[in-house]
Amino acid sequence: MPQKTTFVTQPHLPPLEEFIPYLEEIWESKRLTNNGKFHEELEQKLCKYLGVPYISLFSNGTLALITALQALRITGEVITTPYSFVASTHSLWWNGIKPVFCDIEPETFNMNPDKIEALITPKTTAILPVHVYGNPCNVERIQEIADIYGLHLIYDACHTFGVKINGNSVCNFGDLSVLSFHATKVYNTFEGGAIVCHDEKTKKRIDNLKNFGFAGEITVIAPGINAKMNEVQAAFGLLQLKYIDEAIEKRKKIATFYRENLAGIEGIKYLEDIDGIRHNYAYFPILIDENTFRKSRDEVYDLYKENNIFTRRYFYPLISQFATYKGLDSAKPENLPIATKITNQVLCLPIYPDLEIETLEKIVELIKELKSGK
Numbered sequence: 001m002p003q004k005t006t007f008v009t010q011p012h013l014p015p016l017e018e019f020i021p022y023l024e025e026i027w028e029s030k031r032l033t034n035n036g037k038f039h040e041e042l043e044q045k046l047c048k049y050l051g052v053p054y055i056s057l058f059s060n061g062t063l064a065l066i067t068a069l070q071a072l073r074i075t076g077e078v079i080t081t082p083y084s085f086v087a088s089t090h091s092l093w094w095n096g097i098k099p100v101f102c103d104i105e106p107e108t109f110n111m112n113p114d115k116i117e118a119l120i121t122p123k124t125t126a127i128l129p130v131h132v133y134g135n136p137c138n139v140e141r142i143q144e145i146a147d148i149y150g151l152h153l154i155y156d157a158c159h160t161f162g163v164k165i166n167g168n169s170v171c172n173f174g175d176l177s178v179l180s181f182h183a184t185k186v187y188n189t190f191e192g193g194a195i196v197c198h199d200e201k202t203k204k205r206i207d208n209l210k211n212f213g214f215a216g217e218i219t220v221i222a223p224g225i226n227a228k229m230n231e232v233q234a235a236f237g238l239l240q241l242k243y244i245d246e247a248i249e250k251r252k253k254i255a256t257f258y259r260e261n262l263a264g265i266e267g268i269k270y271l272e273d274i275d276g277i278r279h280n281y282a283y284f285p286i287l288i289d290e291n292t293f294r295k296s297r298d299e300v301y302d303l304y305k306e307n308n309i310f311t312r313r314y315f316y317p318l319i320s321q322f323a324t325y326k327g328l329d330s331a332k333p334e335n336l337p338i339a340t341k342i343t344n345q346v347l348c349l350p351i352y353p354d355l356e357i358e359t360l361e362k363i364v365e366l367i368k369e370l371k372s373g374k
């Protein structure tokens with residue numbers, strides 16, 4: 001019998017038959033995109049579910065990030081993190097902005113607020129942190145710095161769907177927050193994304209920019225892009241929303257299983273839940289310390305691969321190590337000691353709502369066997 005293959009994630013899908021009526025309605029209406037009924041309904045429902053005032057839907061998270069920077073006219077230099085998915089920094093490149101990489105905290109792997117001020121120059125206009133793995137940044141401290149220096153603050157919140165800080169959506173912090181609804185994320189619309197903002201004027205500007213810059217039938221206010229979410233994506237998003245809490249609950253059980261079963265293995269570390277945070281369990285990263293675990297991260301990765309379990313080295317390499325960014329001063333590994341250490345130790349284990357218990361047991365067993373040298 002061929003061995004079962006397990007990937008780091010598997011998209012969460014609702015029952016197909018429940019999606020058919022939505023498609024029938026789209027066919028009936030012949031309205032496929034441009035603020036159709038499902039698009040408008042999804043914006044409202046997401047505002048309510050997330051607990052945010054305004055949301056603009058996008059065809060994907062990367063275009064939402066690029067547009068967020070344009071909406072606030074960000075230029076010059078932006079302080080960001082090297083420890084993220086590459087699209088975070090690419091969004092700066094696409095706007096002709098110079099990224100300045102800031103090191104991360106060893107506890108959360110998020111941008112270290114204590115390292116931001118030393119990177120600010122007269123050209124700095126904004127900070128672009130990422131809530132990595134869905135764990136919130138130190139939002140209060142970062143806001144204080146942004147306020148003192150008069151900088152905009154845009155969060156890449158692509159990992160953070162449904163995450164709350166003391167009951168308040170993490171997307172309510174900063175000037176703008178950007179979400180991704182890609183197939184691999186906690187909440188997906190096949191592909192998709194959104195920008196959360198705090199006032200109607202900003203929402204209007206964002207909505208114009210994602211539609212070629214049109215502000216009326218014959219008025220174009222900027223060289224906008226086409227980044228609209230279509231009706232099929234939006235309808236799918238409405239259906240997905242019905243199952244999202246159940247999906248997050250199932251993810252939580254998997255995270256709990258890993259924590260209980262990996263506890264006490266020398267050389268393996270994982271993140272714990274933080275008091276006051278409603279987590280979404282988007283990822284389950286572990287750190288493998290070669291000195292004490294006695295095997296390297298890549299040996300663990302390879303062992304899983306041989307067993308048809310495809311873990312991911314999120315985030316390795318650091319964004320600052322890619323050819324486009326490597327030459328920057330702030331990209332030098334000696335300026336990013338914590339990020340450089342974490343990137344060589346991290347491994348994301350499979351986590352998704354329908355991950356079977358037998359697979360989970362196998363994942364734990366394999367790493368224990370490797371440790372004991374069997």
Ligand SMILES: *Cc1c(COP(=O)(O)O)cnc(C)c1O
Pocket residue numbers: 060061062063084085087088130156158159180181182191192193
């Ligand atoms: C997924 C992701 C993006 C990009 O979103 P897409 O919807 O795939 O374009 C950007 N930043 C982070 C941190 C992500 O995880």
